[in-house]
Amino acid sequence: xxxxxxxxxxxxxxxxxxxxxxxxxxxxxxxxxxxxxxxxxxxxxxxxxxxxxxxxxxxxxxxxxxxxxxxxxxxxxxxxxxxxxxxxxxxxxxxxxxxxxxxxxxxxxxxxxxxxxxxxxxxxxxxxxxxxxxxxxxxxxxxxxxxxxxxxxxxxxxxxxxxxxxxxxxxxxxxxxxxxxxxxxxxxxxxxxxxxxxxxxxxxxxxxxxxxxxxxxxxxxxxxxxxxxxxxxxxxxxxxxxxxxxxxxxxxxxxxxxx
Ligand SMILES: Nc1ncnc2c1ncn2[C@@H]1O[C@H](COP(=O)(O)OP(=O)(O)O)[C@@H](O)[C@H]1O
Ligand SMILES: [Mg+2]
Numbered sequence: 001x002x003x004x005x006x007x008x009x010x011x012x013x014x015x016x017x018x019x020x021x022x023x024x025x026x027x028x029x030x031x032x033x034x035x036x037x038x039x040x041x042x043x044x045x046x047x048x049x050x051x052x053x054x055x056x057x058x059x060x061x062x063x064x065x066x067x068x069x070x071x072x073x074x075x076x077x078x079x080x081x082x083x084x085x086x087x088x089x090x091x092x093x094x095x096x097x098x099x100x101x102x103x104x105x106x107x108x109x110x111x112x113x114x115x116x117x118x119x120x121x122x123x124x125x126x127x128x129x130x131x132x133x134x135x136x137x138x139x140x141x142x143x144x145x146x147x148x149x150x151x152x153x154x155x156x157x158x159x160x161x162x163x164x165x166x167x168x169x170x171x172x173x174x175x176x177x178x179x180x181x182x183x184x185x186x187x188x189x190x191x192x193x194x195x196x197x198x199x200x201x202x203x204x205x206x207x208x209x210x211x212x213x214x215x216x217x218x219x220x221x222x223x224x225x226x227x228x229x230x231x232x233x234x235x236x237x238x239x240x241x242x243x244x245x246x247x248x249x250x251x252x253x254x255x256x257x258x259x
Contacts, residue, residue: 006067007032007176007208008053008084013062014232015048022048024232025062030225032067035202035209037223037240039216041253045232046212047089050178054086055079066176083175087182089212091161095154099145099164102153103136104129106168132171139167142197144190159185163194170201177201179211183218191215195222228253 008030015023023045030036038046051057053064055076063072066082074082094102140146143163148156153164162182169177179198183191195218201207213219219226219240226243228236230252236243243249 005031006065007034008210009063009065010049010053011063011065013049013052013059013064015045015052015057016060021232023052023059026229026233027062028227028234028237030208030210032208033202033206034224035198035211035222037219037226038210038212038229039214039219039226039243039253040229040235044229046229047180048232049229050086050180050212053079054084054178080172083173084178085169085172085174085176086178087162087165087169087180089180091158091165093153093156093161093164096152098150099140099153099156100133100136100149102164103139103167103171104132106171107132135171136167139170142170143167144193157185159187159190162186163190166194174207176208176210179209181212181214183213183215191218198222 006029010026010028013023013026014021026045026049038049040046048057052059055071055074055078058073063070065071066079066084069082071079071082094105097105137146137149140149143166145160145163145167148160153161156164162185166179166182182194186194198209198211199222202209209222211218211222223240226238226240227234228243228246228249235252236246236249238246
């Protein structure tokens with residue numbers, strides 16, 4: 001049973017693609033206010049799991065809860081209303097829009113306000129735009145992308161696009177953030193900065209983070225708990241130290257068999 005402390009509960013979740021289980025009877029809880037790492041070999045089902053939590057896919061079996069609320073089958077917008085946001089393994093940006101506009105429209109998209117409402121409240125829109133512009137500039141500064149604010153997002157490198165996507169999340173008021181391989185394509189200096197940003201948001205705003213990562217340094221430095229996935233389900237869960245000592249994990253993932 002879930003407790004009020006649960007940010008996310010995955011209960012016996014299965015997702016099939018053409019009859020093959022990408023996620024297979026997967027169960028775990030993530031406690032509120034923690035930073036949890038998900039590691040595992042390619043094809044283990046990590047991104048599919050994020051797609052299930054984020055409302056991009058619907059599970060074939062099992063349930064997903066955010067806090068105490070069953071969100072199985074919810075759309076991405078519906079889970080966003082509950083404060084859950086995610087980045088994609090391959091970033092989704094608006095390539096022809098500038099960086100600043102990519103950020104400014106994030107909270108507007110999220111509200112899903114009707115065109116009619118917008119037409120009849122242009123004064124309110126103007127006021128909101130000023131607030132979002134200020135916030136977007138702050139976010140670009142944090143991510144060291146402010147010098148590119150008027151560039152089209154399509155011209156960014158893969159790593160910069162991921163930072164921009166993280167920035168879109170920071171434009172909202174997230175309670176839970178899922179990051180899918182955010183460090184890929186980002187240099188060590190910026191990655192260190194990203195770790196600091198995540199730690200600060202986690203501590204100061206009590207935002208729960210769940211990160212899929214291959215970089216074990218990042219996992220070690222950032223995560224209270226590590227979940228190891230193989231073949232669609234959880235092989236082990238524990239602290240970083242417990243995980244690296246675990247024989248099954250060493251054999252299945254870390255490639256340390258016999259050492
Ligand atoms: N949209 C899809 N259609 C068909 N198969 C998919 C799809 N998405 C993922 N898969 C398959 O599901 C399995 C898990 O993939 P994925 O969740 O991307 O793994 P990971 O993120 O751990 O590398 C893989 O075998 C992959 O080929
Ligand atoms: Mg993946």
